[in-house]
Amino acid sequence: MPTPPRRLGVRRRRPAVLAMAAALIAAGGLGGAVLYNSSGQRIAVLALARDVPMGQVLSSDDLVVAHIAGDPALHPLDARDLEHTVGLRATTDLKRGALLVKSDLTSDPATQPGQQIVGVAAKRSQLPATRLQPGLQVLIVYTPDSTKADGATRTPDTMAATVSGVGRADTDGTTVIDVAVGPNDGPRLAAWVAGGKFQVILAPRNAGGS
Incomplete structure (x- = not known):
C-alpha cells in the first residue's frame, strides 16, 4: 500500500526542523561562551x-x-x-x-630624621605580651624606687618611642629592641636601660614619638 502524501510531507520537513534546532543550540552555546569570557576576564x-x-x-x-x-x-x-x-x-x-x-x-619611614636609636635589652616581664614590631608606638616608663630619700612619692618618668627593630630572644628570655626617641632623649634612655629599672608598654595608636 502506498504511503499517504501527508506522512511524506512530515518526513520531508523533519531534517529542516532538526537543522534549525542545531543552529539555535550552537548560537546559544556561542552566546554563553562570549558572556563567560566577558564576565570572567x-x-x-x-x-x-x-x-x-x-x-x-x-x-x-x-x-x-x-x-x-x-x-x-x-x-x-x-x-x-x-x-x-x-x-x-x-x-x-x-x-x-x-x-x-x-x-x-x-613610604613613611619607621623613624624620623634627627631621632636617636637606642638598644633596649628587656626581659619578658618588662615587655607587653603583644609582639612588638617596627613602627609600633610604645612608652618606656622609668621605674626606680617608688619613694625618694626624703620619703616623698616618686612620679615615674615616661618617654615616648617608636620601635625600629626587634632582635631575637636570648636563651635567658632577654630581647634587644631598637627604639627611636627624640634628639635629646637618647642618653637619658640609655641610663634607664643600664639601671634595668624600666617597663615597655604599648602607647595609644595615635601617639607619636617625642
Whole structure:
C-alpha cells in the first residue's frame, strides 16, 4: 500500500526542523561562551607570598602575582606596580594569600630624621605580651624606687618611642629592641636601660614619638 502524501510531507520537513534546532543550540552555546569570557576576564594583581608583620619593609620575596577575575568592588594593586611596591613598609599585619591594596603600604619611614636609636635589652616581664614590631608606638616608663630619700612619692618618668627593630630572644628570655626617641632623649634612655629599672608598654595608636 502506498504511503499517504501527508506522512511524506512530515518526513520531508523533519531534517529542516532538526537543522534549525542545531543552529539555535550552537548560537546559544556561542552566546554563553562570549558572556563567560566577558564576565570572567582575569587580571594580574599583587598578593602576599608569606606573612609580613606591621612595620616591615616589603621585599620581592614577600610578593607574588595572582590572576583573578576582575571585580569593580576589589581594588588590589596591579602586578605592574611590583617594582614600586618593593621597599614600602606594611601599615598593618599582612597575611599570606591576601590581595595587596594601597592602604596596606606606606613610604613613611619607621623613624624620623634627627631621632636617636637606642638598644633596649628587656626581659619578658618588662615587655607587653603583644609582639612588638617596627613602627609600633610604645612608652618606656622609668621605674626606680617608688619613694625618694626624703620619703616623698616618686612620679615615674615616661618617654615616648617608636620601635625600629626587634632582635631575637636570648636563651635567658632577654630581647634587644631598637627604639627611636627624640634628639635629646637618647642618653637619658640609655641610663634607664643600664639601671634595668624600666617597663615597655604599648602607647595609644595615635601617639607619636617625642
